[in-house]
Amino acid sequence: EGLSKLRQGSGIVQPKNVAIRGISNKPDINTIISKLFAVRLGFGNGYQINVRHNPKLIKKENPIDARKCEAQLNNVLAKRQIAFAPGSSSIEATSQSVLDTIADILRECPDTNFVIEGHTDSQGRDEMNLSLSHQRANAVLYGLLSRRILIAGLTAKGFGETQPIADNGTEAGRAANRRIAFRLITENKPNKVPEETKADE
Template identity: 50%
Template sequence: ITPFTLRYTLNEEGGKFDACSADEEETARQIMRAASAIGYSGPQDCDIGLGMPSPNWGTAVEIALKGIKEIGGGSLTFSNADITLIALDETPQAVFDRVVGDLDATLPDVFSLHAVLPEKIVVDGTGEDDTVIEFVATRSPEGLVQLRGRLPDDEIKEIVLSYAHAQFGTDNVYMATRDDEDLPGDWAIRVLAALEGLSQVQSGSAIVQAHYVQLRGVSGSRDTSGEISRLLADKLGAAENFEISIRYDELLDPLLNIPTPEECVDRVNAVLAASKIVFEPSSAALTDDANETVDKIAEILRECSRTQIEIGGHTDSQGREIMNLNLSQERADAVLAGLMERRILTRNITAKGYGETVPIADNGTEEGREINRRIEFRLLTDVQVSENPEAAEALPTPTEETEAPSEQN
């Protein structure tokens, strides 16, 4: 593991490891025990590998973790034998001095501590505020990258643009930066390191300031946070103040091969195209063949628990409109109940009856009416879900109709 890195951050929301390295399982357990002792309750994972700079690595980490707790929070970064402690900007100077002094006195030989009590950091995040000097890069889920904020001159601008083209693709990069000749000398290095980190997430943002770098994003790998921590510690130096917030999303994990929401619905509708869900005449009772189809759909939906789906029930136009509407709702509910019986998580699935209002064929022919009597699965957008959280609420109140629906329905 190069550099041999550990990074722990602690704030009002709690503690988390951005990276953890150990030479063996016992050292990893020592680190996790020390973290638990200061309130850590997250994943108990450390990368195991070669390259540990001292046999006292676990002891040094244990001492430093106690220190970050005592100082009130901040970030703790080990990069080989170099340790950087960045306190929170509201830390009292006396507390900072006392804790840093104790750490210097108790850390094992070989390890070198660099501690910083930073000035208050103000992040604008647009790159357009004249009072906040920063470079900002954003990457959308579609892969489009925007570069804004400040760069030293046209030569550096060309270097940054070429690098971004290489990382993200020529057609995916939009640059709208401005020149600022008063930027620090290492500005280009910081920008390129931030862009390299941004290239490792599916979507996110990178903000570069003179004494601070922030990288946030979403990734399909649990290792991304640790990899970016090592990258920034190596490129910027362990003494630099940087913040990392990477959220793991299993839907983006290529190893799990979880289908996208669109793929989920397409697979279900492919099953329906081959074998319709049919019901007993004038009822919501599933036939034996329909139950076999629901079995196939259930197998698909086991991997789609986070997909917002609507089960739509439809009838032909024969019979009273309100009775057809009620029947279509009952049939959609029956399919939803069938999925629940098969232990499918249905918190993101709604059932809605449309009656005869959405024909896809001519109701004037028997063939057309047969096509219109159907169950459809539809992908819901976040907007549709927020506008209609419960499909049943959209239904009109049933009247006191007593006429039975058509046998054909």
């Protein structure tokens, strides 16, 4: 709840201590969060607040349209996909700049919800590909978190090999199918999730 008061931030919860840090455009943000923690945790209990006021972080009157934001994210990925180590969810060092660009776009799209989709080619067992695709989507999610992106509106989903966009019979096709994509979540259009992933919810 404290993070929802910030434009950018992160929190750490431990058994005897709660710490929150970030940036807000509200000059009295530390007082606001202190009162919130006092109500939730009680006066005298352990919590640390390190929030910096930045008056330049005003909420845009005309934020980027959600569909344009989705298009920008996927245009970036169409030009340069996020690469992972073979058979792993470890993001290659050469792809860290792609995550930087994605994070910059998401900062311009407040209050927008996306599914981070992980996809694989058809090599290997179905269940292995499904698990790997979910792990890779999660790796992107936590990569964005490390860049101070609020992830409350982001959901990581693995789709395995179920949604190919190219021919898995060729190396070029398999490379195209190994991908990350962003899909906008809309209230009137529920997400279509493969049967294999429903048990994980």
